[in-house]
Amino acid sequence: MRELAIISGKGGTGKTSLAASFAVLAPRPVVADCDVDAADLHLVLAPVVRERHDFVGGRKAMIRESDCTGCGVCLSVCRFGAVARLSRDGGHPDSAGAPLDCRLCDYGKRACSVRTDSLIKEMEASAGYSERDRFQSDPAACEGCGVCVRFCPAGAIDFPEVRCGEWMVSETRCGPMVHARLGIAAENSGKLVSLVRREARRIAKAEGRDWIIVDGPPGIGCPVIASVTGADMILAVTEPTVSGEHDLERVLSLARHFQLPSAVCVNKWDLDPAGADRIEARARSSGARIAGRVRYDPSVSRAQLRERAVVETDAPSAGEMRRVWDFIEQEMKP
Numbered sequence: 179m180r181e182l183a184i185i186s187g188k189g190g191t192g193k194t195s196l197a198a199s200f201a202v203l204a205p206r207p208v209v210a211d212c213d214v215d216a217a218d219l220h221l222v223l224a225p226v227v228r229e230r231h232d233f234v235g236g237r238k239a240m241i242r243e244s245d246c247t248g249c250g251v252c253l254s255v256c257r258f259g260a261v262a263r264l265s266r267d268g269g270h271p272d273s274a275g276a277p278l279d280c281r282l283c284d285y286g287k288r289a290c291s292v293r294t295d296s297l298i299k300e301m302e303a304s305a306g307y308s309e310r311d312r313f314q315s316d317p318a319a320c321e322g323c324g325v326c327v328r329f330c331p332a333g334a335i336d337f338p339e340v341r342c343g344e345w346m347v348s349e350t351r352c353g354p355m356v357h358a359r360l361g362i363a364a365e366n367s368g369k370l371v372s373l374v375r376r377e378a379r380r381i382a383k384a385e386g387r388d389w390i391i392v393d394g395p396p397g398i399g400c401p402v403i404a405s406v407t408g409a410d411m412i413l414a415v416t417e418p419t420v421s422g423e424h425d426l427e428r429v430l431s432l433a434r435h436f437q438l439p440s441a442v443c444v445n446k447w448d449l450d451p452a453g454a455d456r457i458e459a460r461a462r463s464s465g466a467r468i469a470g471r472v473r474y475d476p477s478v479s480r481a482q483l484r485e486r487a488v489v490e491t492d493a494p495s496a497g498e499m500r501r502v503w504d505f506i507e508q509e510m511k512p
C-alpha cells in the first residue's frame with residue numbers, strides 16, 4: 179500500500195482536480211479528502227455516504243451564571259476576546275481592556291484585619307466592576323485554551339467537549355472515500371485530518387487496497403502537517419505566479435523538514451512559461467523531482483460541473499494529467 183499526499187502552498191492551484199484524476203487512475207485506491215476546512219473532492223467523486231460520525235475535537239468555556247461572582251478574572255485572562263462583560267443596566271458589552279491589576283479575588287476582603295467593607299466597595303467601583311455586571315463566554319470566539327477555567331476562583335466555568343464537525347465513509351466509483359466537514363468557526367482541523375487519514379489507512383489495510391490518495395489542505399499549517407507526515411511521497415501542485423512560487427518554497431521546506439520525498443507539478447504552466455521554468459529549477463535545487471506540467475484548460479471547470487474527473491473527459495489537459503500520474507506511479511514503485 180502506497181500513500182500519496184497532494185498538497186499546495188496556496189488554494190486554487192488545481193490540486194483537487196489532480197487528486198480526483200489520480201483517484202480514477204490509481205488501481206484499487208482509498209481516497210482521503212483531508213481539506214476538511216473547505217472539502218470539495220466530493221463535488222467530483224459524488225460519494226454515497228455509508229457511515230457518518232460526529233467529530234468531537236475540542237472544548238468550550240461555558241460560564242455558569244448561578245455560580246459566577248462577577249469577579250472578572252476570566253475577562254482579564256482571556257487573550258482571545260472570548261469573554262464579555264454585560265452590564266445589566268443596559269450598558270455596552272466589553273470584551274477587552276479589563277483592568278489587570280485588581281482581579282477582585284476577594285483576598286483583601288477575607289484577609290483585611292480591619293474589614294472595612296465600604297473601603298473595599300469603593301476599590302471595587304474604581305476597578306470598574308459592579309455587582310450588576312455578568313460575564314459570558316462566546317463559543318464562536320473561544321479557542322478552548324482552558325485558562326479561564328483554571329483561574330476562575332469560583333469554579334464557575336464548565337469546559338465540556340463539543341461537536342466540531344463530522345466525518346464520513348462513502349462509496350465512490352473509484353473506491354471507498356473518507357471525508358469530513360468541520361463546523362463553522364470550529365477548531366482542531368489537524369486532529370480531524372489525522373482521524374480521516376487513520377480511517378483511510380484502516381480501510382486500505384482491511385480491504386487490501388493498493389493506494390491511498392490524500393487530497394491535502396492548502397498552506398503549511400497544522401492540518402497540512404497532519405496530511406503529510408508518514409506519507410510515502412508528496413506531490414506539490416503549484417502555478418507560475420508570484421504567490422505560487424513563494425508558497426511552493428514553503429511547502430518544499432516542510433517536506434525537507436519531515437524528510438519526505440517530494441515531486442512538483444506546475445499547473446497552468448502556459449500562463450507564464452518563464453515562471454514555470456524558474457519554479458522547476460528552484461524545485462530541483464530543493465531536492466524535489468519534477469512530475470510534469472499541466473496546461474491552463476477551461477475544460478477543467480466544465481468537467482467539475484459534470485461531476486467528472488478531468489481524465490474521464492476529453493479535456494486537452496487530460497493526457498498531461500495521465501503523464502503526471504505515470505510519473506508518480508513509476509517513482510513510487512514498491
Ligand code: SF4
Pocket residue numbers: 241242245246247248249250251252253313329330331332333334335
Ligand atoms: S472568573 Fe469565574 S467567577 Fe469570575 S467572572 Fe469569570 S466566571 Fe465569574
Ligand code: SF4
Pocket residue numbers: 238239255256257258259260261315316319320321322323324325326327
Ligand atoms: S477557554 Fe480560553 S479562549 Fe475560551 S474563554 Fe476561556 S480563556 Fe478565553
